[in-house]
Amino acid sequence: MKVEYQVPGGDFDRAGEASANIKKLLQRIGIPADVIRRIAIGTYEGEMNCLIHAGGGRVVAEIEPEGTVIIISDQGPGIPDIQKAMQEGWSTAPDYVRAMGFGAGMGLPNMMKCSDDFNIQSKVGEGSTITMKFLYK
Amino acid sequence: MVGLKTVQKALQAEVLAGAQYMDKEAEMACGADLMSDVLAFTKRKTLLLTGLANMQVVKTADVSDLSALVFVRGKEPTPEILAAAESKGLPVMMTKYTMFEACGRLYAIGLIGCPPKGAEERR
Numbered sequence: 001m002k003v004e005y006q007v008p009g010g011d012f013d014r015a016g017e018a019s020a021n022i023k024k025l026l027q028r029i030g031i032p033a034d035v036i037r038r039i040a041i042g043t044y045e046g047e048m049n050c051l052i053h054a055g056g057g058r059v060v061a062e063i064e065p066e067g068t069v070i071i072i073s074d075q076g077p078g079i080p081d082i083q084k085a086m087q088e089g090w091s092t093a094p095d096y097v098r099a100m101g102f103g104a105g106m107g108l109p110n111m112m113k114c115s116d117d118f119n120i121q122s123k124v125g126e127g128s129t130i131t132m133k134f135l136y137k
Numbered sequence: 138m139v140g141l142k143t144v145q146k147a148l149q150a151e152v153l154a155g156a157q158y159m160d161k162e163a164e165m166a167c168g169a170d171l172m173s174d175v176l177a178f179t180k181r182k183t184l185l186l187t188g189l190a191n192m193q194v195v196k197t198a199d200v201s202d203l204s205a206l207v208f209v210r211g212k213e214p215t216p217e218i219l220a221a222a223e224s225k226g227l228p229v230m231m232t233k234y235t236m237f238e239a240c241g242r243l244y245a246i247g248l249i250g251c252p253p254k255g256a257e258e259r260r
């Protein structure tokens with residue numbers, strides 16, 4: 001099963017729709033709660049990054065019998081130094097984002113920790129694509 | 138593990154949403170205003186104490202499967218926040234105590250903190 005969601009740029013009120021919906025879908029098909037939690041957290045952090053850093057984007061979830069693949073893509077500014085961006089605590093988020101509880105530089109490293117396979121592709125001026133694979137076992 | 142009603146008593150807290158789910162228990166607790174830290178360091182069924190009253194708190198609690206929310210220092214969440222919590226089956230309490238005082242009171246009745254590394258981490 002493949003589902004797709006748009007992430008609105010800058011709209012904090014609508015952020016998290018993709019992860020909330022994917023969580024409900026996975027609950028309905030009986031995926032273990034701890035696995036759903038990893039998927040929901042990884043997707044939510046990815047959505048927040050799209051919204052905060054890239055002016056919006058797209059979340060695709062491919063829900064398969066063995067696992068789920070989440071692809072989060074945007075046509076934002078791209079990430080100049082991926083190694084730096086992957087470090088815990090490194091963030092370019094403005095203060096208003098920190099006041100909302102984000103921008104601590106923990107998102108990308110946590111997405112990697114939650115997933116069984118993590119891939120990030122980014123090109124300055126073109127955008128970013130993050131692919132996370134989650135196995136049910 | 139501490140029952141939510143015991144938490145409510147220790148904090149002299151008011152239940153603002155999800156009263157019908159107050160029979161649940163909290164396995165551990167976390168005090169934070171940074172939602173990314175909550176997403177990185179909590180486990181399932183964690184009680185979150187926070188001074189941040191916005192929609193992201195409820196969304197973070199939902200994706201993280203937290204057991205309940207406590208707003209400290211009398212921070213009053215908006216009706217929208219409470220409605221969202223209600224629809225997710227998430228109990229919400231409010232206490233007059235500060236973060237420090239509230240955490241101390243819960244620690245004293247046996248609630249433990251989250252380990253520095255998340256539970257379901259793959260690496």
Ligand SMILES: Nc1ncnc2c1ncn2[C@@H]1O[C@H](COP(=O)(O)OP(=O)(O)O)[C@@H](O)[C@H]1O
Pocket residue numbers: 049050052053054074076077078079085086090091092093102103104105106107108109128173
């Ligand atoms: N989709 C994206 N587009 C552009 N830059 C991004 C994107 N995602 C992350 N970044 C960059 O990587 C940094 C680290 O991201 P992250 O670990 O999620 O922390 P935070 O979002 O809290 O800043 C961000 O501050 C930003 O500079």
Ligand SMILES: [Mg+2]
Pocket residue numbers: 045048049102103105106107108
């Ligand atoms: Mg982030």
